[in-house]
Amino acid sequence: xxxxxxxxxxxxxxxxxxxxxxxxxxxxxxxxxxxxxxxxxxxxxxxxxxxxxxxxxxxxxxxxxxxxxxxxxxxxxxxxxxxxxxxxxxxxxxxxxxxxxxxxxxxxxxxxxxxxxxxxxxxxxxxxxxxxxxxxxxxxxxxxxxxxxxxxxxxxxxxxxxxxxxxxxxxxxxxxxxxxxxxxxxxxxxxxxxxxxxxxxxxxxxxxxxxxxxxxxxxxxxxxxxxxxxxxxxxxxxxxxxxxxxxxxxxxxxxxxxxxxxxxxxxxxxxxxxxxxxxxxxxxxxxxxxxxxxxxxxxxxxxxxxxxxxxxxxxxxxxxxxxxxxxxxxxxxxxxxxxxxxxxxxxxxxxxxxxxxxxxxxxxxxxxxxxxxxxxxxxxxxxxxxxxxxx
Amino acid sequence: xxxxxxxxxxxxxxxxxxxxxxxxxxxxxxxxxxxxxxxxxxxxxxxxxxxxxxxxxxxxxxxxxxxxxxxxxxxxxxxxxxxxxxxxxxxxxxxxxxxxxxxxxxxxxxxxxxxxxxxxxxxxxxxxxxxxxxxxxxxxxxxxxxxxxxxxxxxxxxxxxxxxxxxxxxxxxxxxxxxxxxxxxxxxxxxxxxxxxxxxxxxxxxxxxxxxxxxxxxxxxxxxxxxxxxxxxxxxx
Ligand SMILES: Nc1ncnc2c1ncn2[C@@H]1O[C@H](COP(=O)(O)OP(=O)(O)OP(=O)(O)O)[C@@H](O)[C@H]1O
Ligand SMILES: [Mg+2]
Numbered sequence: 192x193x194x195x196x197x198x199x200x201x202x203x204x205x206x207x208x209x210x211x212x213x214x215x216x217x218x219x220x221x222x223x224x225x226x227x228x229x230x231x232x233x234x235x236x237x238x239x240x241x242x243x244x245x246x247x248x249x250x251x252x253x254x255x256x257x258x259x260x261x262x263x264x265x266x267x268x269x270x271x272x273x274x275x276x277x278x279x280x281x282x283x284x285x286x287x288x289x290x291x292x293x294x295x296x297x298x299x300x301x302x303x304x305x306x307x308x309x310x311x312x313x314x315x316x317x318x319x320x321x322x323x324x325x326x327x328x329x330x331x332x333x334x335x336x337x338x339x340x341x342x343x344x345x346x347x348x349x350x351x352x353x354x355x356x357x358x359x360x361x362x363x364x365x366x367x368x369x370x371x372x373x374x375x376x377x378x379x380x381x382x383x384x385x386x387x388x389x390x391x392x393x394x395x396x397x398x399x400x401x402x403x404x405x406x407x408x409x410x411x412x413x414x415x416x417x418x419x420x421x422x423x424x425x426x427x428x429x430x431x432x433x434x435x436x437x438x439x440x441x442x443x444x445x446x447x448x449x450x451x452x453x454x455x456x457x458x459x460x461x462x463x464x465x466x467x468x469x470x471x472x473x474x475x476x477x478x479x480x481x482x483x484x485x486x487x488x489x490x491x492x493x494x495x496x497x498x499x500x501x502x503x504x505x506x507x508x509x510x511x512x513x514x515x516x517x518x519x520x521x522x523x524x525x526x527x528x529x530x531x532x533x534x535x536x537x538x539x540x541x542x543x544x545x546x547x548x549x550x551x552x553x554x555x556x557x558x559x560x561x562x563x564x565x566x567x568x569x570x571x572x573x574x575x576x577x578x579x580x581x582x
Numbered sequence: 583x584x585x586x587x588x589x590x591x592x593x594x595x596x597x598x599x600x601x602x603x604x605x606x607x608x609x610x611x612x613x614x615x616x617x618x619x620x621x622x623x624x625x626x627x628x629x630x631x632x633x634x635x636x637x638x639x640x641x642x643x644x645x646x647x648x649x650x651x652x653x654x655x656x657x658x659x660x661x662x663x664x665x666x667x668x669x670x671x672x673x674x675x676x677x678x679x680x681x682x683x684x685x686x687x688x689x690x691x692x693x694x695x696x697x698x699x700x701x702x703x704x705x706x707x708x709x710x711x712x713x714x715x716x717x718x719x720x721x722x723x724x725x726x727x728x729x730x731x732x733x734x735x736x737x738x739x740x741x742x743x744x745x746x747x748x749x750x751x752x753x754x755x756x757x758x759x760x761x762x763x764x765x766x767x768x769x770x771x772x773x774x775x776x777x778x779x780x781x782x783x784x785x786x787x788x789x790x791x792x793x794x795x796x797x798x799x800x801x802x803x804x805x806x807x808x809x810x811x812x813x814x815x816x817x818x819x
Contacts, residue, residue: 193696204684473680476641477694477741478669480662573641577676 194483198490202498209498212459216499216553219452222505224446228511228520228539230438235540237434238427243565244375244455246426247285247314247404249411251275256289256401258355261304264291265354268399271453272415274405283409285312286400288390292353294365296341302344303337304382305353307390314404317378321369322386329389334379338370345370351383355395363393385419448571453556461564471568472576492561498553515539586617588748588781589638593647596633596804608634609804610647615783620775622784622812624792625801631785634751634801638783639672639751640664644656645748652748669697673780675752679734681726681741687713688722691740698745712744716770732763739767743774749781750774756788770793 202209242248255266271279271286278284288307293300308315310322323329326347343349345367346577352362363381373379380419391397405411411420413471464471471484479487518536589720596608608630615621623631636642637649642657649656652671659667668674673694681690691712695705716736726734735755742750750771756764768791775782784791793797795812 193699197696200689201684469678469680470682473674473676473682474693475665476639476668476674476680478665478667478697480665573637577641577680 194486194490195494197487198494201233201487201491202494208463209495212495213498213502216496216557217503217507219449220499220549220553221511223449223553224507224541224546225514225539226441226445227438227545227549228515228541229537230434230441230543231542232515232538232540234431234434236537237430240374241377241427241430242407242423243316244373244378245315245530246423248407249405249423250408250421250426251284251403251405251411251415253401254417261291261302264289264304264401267401268356268394268396269417271400271403271515272418274412275415276417278405278409278412279403282313283406285309285314285404286387287402287404288387288394288396288399288499289401290353290390290394290396292351292383294341295350295352296343296347299341302381303340303351305351305390306382306384307387308384309387312404314406316491317373317375318369318371319384322384322396328364329385330368331365332369332371332384333367333382335370335372335377336376336379336489338367342382343367343370349390353393355393356398357395361393380403449552449556453560457560457563460488460492460561461567464564464568468568468571468576469578472571472573472578475573481569485565488565488568489558489562492565493554493558496557499553499557500550511539511541515541586613587613588617588652589613589783590650591634591638591644591647592649594634594637594644594811595646596630596637596642597645606635608644611801611804611806612647613799613806615781617651617781618779619781619783619797620772620795620812620814621782621797621799622786622791622795623799623801624786625807627787629801630804631801633804635751635753635783635785638749639674660700669694670745671748673745673750675735675738675742675750675755677754677757679731679738679758681729681734681737683726685725685738686722687718687724687726687729690726690737691744694741694745694767708744709740712740715743715774716740720797730763731758732760732766734755735759735763735767736770739770741776741781743778746778747780748756749783752782752784754786754788755784756786756791761790764788764790 251271253267253269255263257263268288268290270276275284279286285308290305290307292303292305294303295301301564308319308322312319318332322332331349338344341349347367348364349367350362351365352360354360365385379576391399411422474484515538518538520536591613593609594608595606597603598607611630611634623634625631633642637644637656638651640651640654640659643657652667654663656664681684682693683721685693688709691709692705695708701709710719713722716739718733718736718740721729721733726737729737735758742752752771756767759767771782772794774780784795786792793813796815798808798810798812799806800808
C-alpha cells in the first residue's frame with residue numbers, strides 16, 4: 192500500500208517534470224492510436240466501397256471464371272443454376288455477364304471487359320439505371336478513369352468489337368450515356384457497362400451470366416451446380432492483405448519509433464534515478480529495502496504512463512473524435528496510387544481494442560523502462576548511494 | 583547485553599580494497615555504548631568516523647570482528663533484516679541534511695512512520711509532536727528548498743527521532759551550520775536524549791559539538807586513541 196502512495200507523492204511533488212513527461216508520452220499515445228485508427232478506417236472504407244460497388248453480399252462465379260485471366264472469359268458464361276435463378280427472379284441477386292472486347296476510341300485500340308448488368312438491379316450502388324435510356328445506339332456507362340484513358344465523354348459514340356458465343360467477330364456503336372465518378376477503381380478501369388439484355392443478345396448468350404451478385408443480407412444458397420460461391424472473406428482477401436501489409440509496415444515503423452521513445456525515456460529515467468541516488472541512499476538508511484526501491488521507482492514510472500493516458504485522453508479524445516467525424520483529406524488521386532479503391536477523405540475509426548492495446552503497450556514499455564534503471568540503482572550499497580551528489 | 587548496552591563492537595576492522603593496495607579504515611575497534619548515551623567520535627579527517635557510524639548503522643559490514651547492535655549481529659544480518667532494524671530502531675542525521683526534495687516538511691518527517699505502517703491518526707500525532715520538538719510546526723507545508731540550513735537540519739532531526747528510535751547516528755550534523763544554529767540543534771538533541779532516552783552517537787570535528795558531549799572517543803588512523811568523559815559529562819543524566 193505504501194509504494195503506490197509514495198510513488199504518487201513523488202510524482203505530484205515533481206511538478207513540471209511530471210507534466211512534461213505526460214505531455215510527451217501522451218503525444219506518443221495519441222499518434223499511435225490515430226495512425227492505427229486511420230488504417231482501420233481505411234480498411235472499413237475500402238471494404239464498404241467494394242461491397243457497395245462490386246461485391247454485394249458475395250458472388251457466385253461460373254466455373255471457368257478467373258478475374259485475373261481475361262482469356263477465361265471466352266468460356267466463362269452459363270445460365271445460372273436454378274437456385275440462383277430463383278434469387279434473381281425474386282430480385283435478390285443480380286447476374287452480370289462479362290465478355291472480352293475491344294473499344295476503338297478515336298482510332299485507338301483499347302481492350303476492355305464488356306459487362307452487362309440489369310439496369311434495374313438493386314444489389315450494387317452505381318447508376319445502372321441510366322442504361323435504360325433509349326437512344327439510337329447502345330447505352331453504355333463508364334467510369335471517370337476509363338473516360339480519361341479512352342478520351343471519352345458523355346454523348347460520345349464509340350465502336351466496340353466483340354466475339355459472340357460461336358467465336359464470330361461483330362462490331363457496333365456504343366453511346367456513352369454517363370461517366371460515373373467512383374472510388375472503386377475495379378468497376379472503372381478497362382471496362383464498359385451495357386444493359387444485360389443487350390449484351391446477351393450481342394454475344395448470343397441468352398439468359399447467361401458470368402457472375403451473380405447476391406443481396407447484402409443474403410446467405411449463400413445450398414447448391415448451385417457449376418457455380419462456386421465467393422464469400423466476402425474471399426473477395427476482400429486481396430485488399431485486406433494489401434492493407435494488412437501496409438499496417439504491418441506501419442507497425443514496424445511504430446516499433447522503431449516506440450523503441451526510440453523508450454530509449455529516450457530510459458535515458459531520462461536513468462539520469463533522473465542516477466541524480467536521485469543520494470535520495471535513494473537516504474531512503475535505504477531509513478529502512479527502505481531494495482525491493483521497495485525497485486517497486487517505488489517502477490511504480491512511479493508506470494504512474495507516469497497512467498498520467499499520460501489521462502492527459503492524452505483530455506486532448507486526444509476531442510481531437511480524434513473531431514477527425515473521425517470530419518475526416519482527413521488525402522488529396523486528389525492519392526487513392527489510385529495505392530492501387531486500390533479509396534476515397535479522397537479518410538475517416539479514422541478507433542476500436543476499444545485498439546485504444547486498450549495501445550494504452551497497455553505504452554504502459555508496459557514505460558514500466559519496463561523504469562524498472563531497469565531502478566533495479567540497477569538498487570544494487571548500489573546504501574553507503575555508495577549516500578555518497579551521490581552532495582547538495 | 584549487560585547494563586543496557588545497545589552497541590558493542592569487538593575487534594572491528596574495516597578494510598577497503600583499493601586495487602593493489604588496501605585502506606584500513608578501522609583497526610580492532612572495541613567499543614560499547616549503553617542506552618541513553620550522548621557520545622561523539624572525534625579525530626582527524628580520514629580517521630574512520632564515518633565508516634564506524636555506517637557499520638553501526640548496518641549500512642555497511644565489517645571486514646573482520648563483530649558488531650552487535652540492539653541484539654543483531656551486523657556482519658551476518660540479511661539485507662532485509664538490516665533495513666527493518668534501521669527502520670524501527672535507528673535514526674540517521676547527515677551532514678548534508680538529505681531531506682527528500684519532492685516531499686513537504688511534514689511528508690519528510692512522516693516517511694519513516696509510513697514505512698513502519700503506522701496508522702494515520704497515530705502518524706499525524708507523532709509527526710506534529712516531532713515538529714514541535716524542533717520548533718518547526720509552522721513550516722509543515724514548506725518544501726526543503728524553502729528552508730534555511732538550520733531549519734533543514736531540524737527537519738532531519740525530527741525525521742530521525744519521530745519514531746522514537748533507540749539510536750540516532752549523526753555524521754557531522756553541524757558541519758554546514760553556523761554557531762547559533764549548531765547550538766540550537768545540539769540543545770534540541772539533548773532535550774530529546776533526556777526525554778526519550780535515545781542514544782546519540784555523533785561524528786564531529788566541531789568544538790561546539792564536542793562541548794556538548796558526555797563521552798568523547800578519539801579515533802586516529804582507524805584505532806581508538808582515547809575514550810574519555812566529555813565536557814558535558816558532569817551534567818545530570
Ligand atoms: N568507500 C570507500 N572506499 C575506499 N576507501 C574508503 C571508502 N570510504 C572511506 N574510505 C577511506 O577510509 C578512511 C576512513 O574514512 P572515513 O570517511 O571513515 O573518515 P572520517 O573520519 O569520516 O573522515 P572525515 O572527517 O573527513 O569525514 C579514509 O582513508 C577513506 O579514504
Ligand atoms: Mg566522515
